[in-house]
Amino acid sequence: MCLIIYNNFAYVYDKLTLDIDYKRWADYVESIFKRNNLSASMVLELGCGTGSFGVEMARRGYDMICLDLSSDMLDCAAEKAKKEDLDILFLNQNMCSFELYGTVDAIVCLLDSFNYLTNSSQINKMFKLVKNYLNPGGLFIFDVNTQYKFENTIADNLFYEINDEVTYIWENDYNKKTRKARFDLTFFVKKDELYERFDETHYEKAYYDSEIMDFIKNSGMEFVSRFGELTLRKPSPASQRNFYVCRK
Template identity: 30%
Template sequence: MNKNYETFARVYDAIMDDTLYDKWTDFSLRHLRKTKERKKLLELACGTGIQSVRFSQAGFEVTGLDLSQEMLDVAQKRAASAKQKIDFMQGNMLDLSQAGTYDFVTCYSDSICYMQDEAEVGDVFKQVYDCLEEDGVFIFDVHSTYQIDEAFPGYSYHENADDFAMVWDSYEDEAPHSVVHELTFFIEEEDGRFSRYDEIHEERTYEVLTYDILLEQAGFKSFKLYADFEDKEPTDTSARWFFVCQK
């Protein structure tokens, strides 16, 4: 699998809409007040490092953290070829005790939705709070309840490229506001044959009030709520909620 991981990461990057990274970057730059003294940023769930590189190019001192060492290997190469000095560390956002302290923490691409339950979400918030400097800012995005309950169930997406194919189907899960994504990849090997990989992604979101309570319990003094990369309040059909939280 490891020999293939770069192909696999490339497939992930290929199916990700590149313009989303521009939007995350723009949103971040509007809400993170960077100064000479305040520019240390921790990106949680940084994956293959596309967003970390954008932050570094924007002048932040970036550390990227991810569970997957293979993803981080790809991220290291990406940072090197972009001539950006970024620290990458393998770790779990449920334990940031060794991560150091930062002025800013981000967690994008609905990575919080991969936590198993609200206890874990609360744990992440507490970990982030503890590694933020005073007056630090934490930004994260999650799927809205509308997106999980109405948009995803029955969603199906197929992609065919020369060297890979992908099938993605989403189904409603048992817990409230939860969904299962079943992904099947067919990736071309060096000998021209295709290998099949199956992945299951389980995501779960909560009412805004739940996030509000968990943030408060973690110690955050306030947060602002936005939707879909714009500085405006969510509507009933917003797909993605953004929380900008102040320590």
């Protein structure tokens, strides 16, 4: 299995990610298209979650294919698209073994979905498929949580938030030797006058830049750019999220 299957978490995900400006993320991806003279029409998103980015891109006229391993996430995503009468193809597939009926102009993997792949064989499989389903000259754009973020922000910290609808406790355990992080999340979600508790455990891995460059090289794709978070500038040593762009 390549990605964790979200269950109850899917239905509270949007409440916990209100700080993510998906319009800004779509603007950013479009700026990379423009920078590389890519006239993209059909775009595949790997690990689409509840579909907020895909919906924003579909609003802008892109033919979107959105793929996720979690059927619960996809249910939420399909409901969003239906409300806006957007024609998005949602696929319940693993991003390490997905199948398409044709090729696309660009593929994106965002919001640290890459870090959920915790061994190199998973990543190599994903890259092989990405190359296979990209049109010649097509772009693969992905981001990663950096090693700096894992060591200095995530580390072994405890995060929490309390509000009327959803309360959560997020406890981290980061192993510097393996560069793997375990996230133990406990949620209390209001239902009528009571609160329902559920627990989730997620795993991510930090990757060296040199490892990522090797993944790209081994895939046979061309490395194009590396950027700091939502910029078109080189990342700083303290960058918490880096973007990579490669071309078939």
